[in-house]
Amino acid sequence: MASRPKLVVFDMDGTLINGRLIEVVSNKYGLTEKVVGIQSDQSLQGYKKTEMIASLLKGIKPIEIVRAIDSIPIMNNADKIVTWFKRNGYVTGIITDSYTIAAEVIANKLKIDFFAANELDVEDGVLTGGIKMPLGWEKINCSCTISICKRYHLNHYSNRYGVSIEDTIAIGDTRGDICMIKQAGLGIAFMPKDQDIIKQSKNIIFNPDLNEILNYM
Ligand SMILES: [Zn+2]
Numbered sequence: 001m002a003s004r005p006k007l008v009v010f011d012m013d014g015t016l017i018n019g020r021l022i023e024v025v026s027n028k029y030g031l032t033e034k035v036v037g038i039q040s041d042q043s044l045q046g047y048k049k050t051e052m053i054a055s056l057l058k059g060i061k062p063i064e065i066v067r068a069i070d071s072i073p074i075m076n077n078a079d080k081i082v083t084w085f086k087r088n089g090y091v092t093g094i095i096t097d098s099y100t101i102a103a104e105v106i107a108n109k110l111k112i113d114f115f116a117a118n119e120l121d122v123e124d125g126v127l128t129g130g131i132k133m134p135l136g137w138e139k140i141n142c143s144c145t146i147s148i149c150k151r152y153h154l155n156h157y158s159n160r161y162g163v164s165i166e167d168t169i170a171i172g173d174t175r176g177d178i179c180m181i182k183q184a185g186l187g188i189a190f191m192p193k194d195q196d197i198i199k200q201s202k203n204i205i206f207n208p209d210l211n212e213i214l215n216y217m
Pocket of ligand 1: 144145179
């Protein structure tokens with residue numbers, strides 16, 4: 001059988017890594033209360049929260065973000081499942097509402113082909129508090145309104161790699177992943193963190209083991 005191009009995209013925090021970068025960083029810099037306050041404010045759109053959290057990081061050196069992401073363990077069998085996908089003809093990617101400097105570390109560790117994330121502004125060797133967000137929901141009318149619409153980017157990368165949408169797989173753990181999980185040929189909620197993603201996902205993995213994705217292949 002001639003193989004058609006295929007694509008698998010992963011969320012990062014809570015999916016490819018067993019932890020959340022912003023929790024580690026905010027703990028280290030005494031920002032936890034402020035970050036949690038922003039995250040739990042129901043009146044704010046998702047992308048606004050991302051902007052406000054980035055502004056709290058002003059003055060931190062980018063290397064500290066790299067150290068923080070390095071301190072978070074990789075999810076069980078992440079390397080194994082990425083290798084399996086690559087061997088079976090999949091392009092692999094990370095789509096995360098975290099930061100490019102962190103996603104790059106994880107992409108390099110796991111030999112993942114590409115990543116899409118928010119870019120923290122750096123000047124004179126420190127974070128300025130500014131951030132460039134890919135967005136995308138405003139172009140396709142997606143209700144997610146987060147800093148990086150995962151559905152928009154799933155479509156974008158499937159076009160770029162010539163993959164039809166039924167040959168895509170998306171895996172994530174939170175509300176922000178729902179739009180891509182529903183769009184992908186195969187969408188999987190992995191260790192779901194909120195009721196919305198549980199309600200809206202047909203395929204759910206409740207064990208912290210990425211190898212269980214193979215049960216759906
Ligand atoms: Zn979206």
